[in-house]
Amino acid sequence: MHFFRSKAFRQLKKNRLAIAGIIFILALFVVAALAPYIAPYNPYQTDFFRTLEGPSSQHLLGTDDLGRDVLSRIIHGARISITIGFISVAIGLAVGVPIGAISGYYGGKIDILVQRLVDIMMAFPGMLLAIIIVSVMGVGLVNAMIAVGIVSIPTYIRLVRGSVLSIKNNEFVEAAKALGVRESKIIFKHVLPHCLAPIIVQSSLQVGAAILWAAGLGFLGLGAQAPIPEWGAMLSQGRGYIRTAHHVTTYPGLAIMLTVLGFNLFGDGLRDALDPKMSRD
């Protein structure tokens, strides 16, 4: 593939933190894909004789309040978290990119309207907006995913609009117009491909953010419901036992943190490689 021979890829390979992030993400994918084969127990299997046991050779990360194996639940939870991350980013991309592109390309009244709508969405702190959406759509894992996806839309609109604005006055766009290329084709075939770098970087960071927000909704009781082994919901169920059996909350939290860290490191590395101007440090 073209990308693997590019300068950006060589740059990325030199960034040790980004490589660590990629390795962790790949490992997570493998764990998620093989969950039923590598998890030592069924994540839903309760055992009322072995509740809240600490880590042992039989249960490496202990058991929860219903005697379920914490490690197996975390392994199966990886599937849920990855799904949450990618579905919500897909929602943000599918809605935010075209709207941002149209808003930036055409300008004028459409742009003003879109910008005011974005202002209104951004008048709510992200988490609050997600809570509002869940409160209207109803509590649950799927609605939490959708809510987190919707919350990311304004960020994509702003990002794509800005990139399109800086590109649309280039000569090759003028040339395409002069040749009579359809405007939709100009936007999607000629302008948007030049805006890919910031979109890719944002999406990588957004996967981490989405996992964190959905876990927050799960923790509040507004996301995944029992007995789904979603990491945030697991933490919420375990927190009543923090005095006696803290492993039930410690390990799912650790899983969330490492996953988010992996996507953040990868995203930061991508940003440094693809778009030196955006680099923060």
Added chain:
Amino acid sequence: MSSYILRRMVLLIPVLIGVAIIVFSMVRLLPGDPAVAMAGVHATPEYIAQVRANLGLDEPIHVQFGVFIRRLIRGDLGISTRTNRPAVVEIWPRFLNTLSLTFISLIIASFFGILVGVISATRPYSLLDNVTMVFSLFGVAAPVFWLGLILMLIFSVRLGWLPSSGMGTPQHFVLPAVTLAAHSTALIARMTRSSMLEVLNMDYIVTARSKGLMERVVVVKHALRNALIPIVTILGLRFGMLLGGAVLTETVFSWPGVGRLMVDSILARDYPVVQGSVLLLALLFVLINLFVDILYAFLDPQIQYG
């Protein structure tokens, strides 16, 4: 300058109307009858009919919105279906608790974030800089509710130094405020570091050093003042993150704030309280952003706002 502030305030009007429309629509978008949603599932048919008449649900939608706005201006957010008391009475004291928690966290995050960021920038790639970097990476990735539980486990369960829940004494503030501030401290430290590094390479810093000023004066008076501009802009965004994080932190530490009230009210289908909480939090966030924008204009003399 004053015309910039004026323009910024005019732009606020559509946003405030939009926020009001969203809060107004929340109940009407619910599946089922909004009157039942507002009155509560256990309400008598008479009460539901009364709520329906009261909200004007049989009127056209724009008339309903007019009624809603007029009530809002009078500070009437409806009656809580759980306690039968006015929603404002339920929300206001808890709103103040959230406000105090958030502001204390913002102060902690700004102070330590800027302090650590400046020290890291003056000694780049030193041990301290690397430790800060690692902590900030983890600080950004750690879920706030998990961090709160871990701090609770260490400082109140194991060591017994601090109370684990509720509010009352100054000690009660420590764990929730530190938990809430962690994420923002990490981001502000990173932002300060990169912004300072950029400024410290400028010619006027070289000039300041070469005329023999003490390093501390150079760093604080010449560099930090200029590095602060991008930091201030992110403080407004941080405030939004803090308000969102407050919902989670309040749940962990049983802090009687408006975030927890809102979540409890959603689970109990107490919509007047949900609407009121959402409205107050959004209003606060909008006003803070306005304040930050104005502050930014004051701090940055280079930019002319026409």
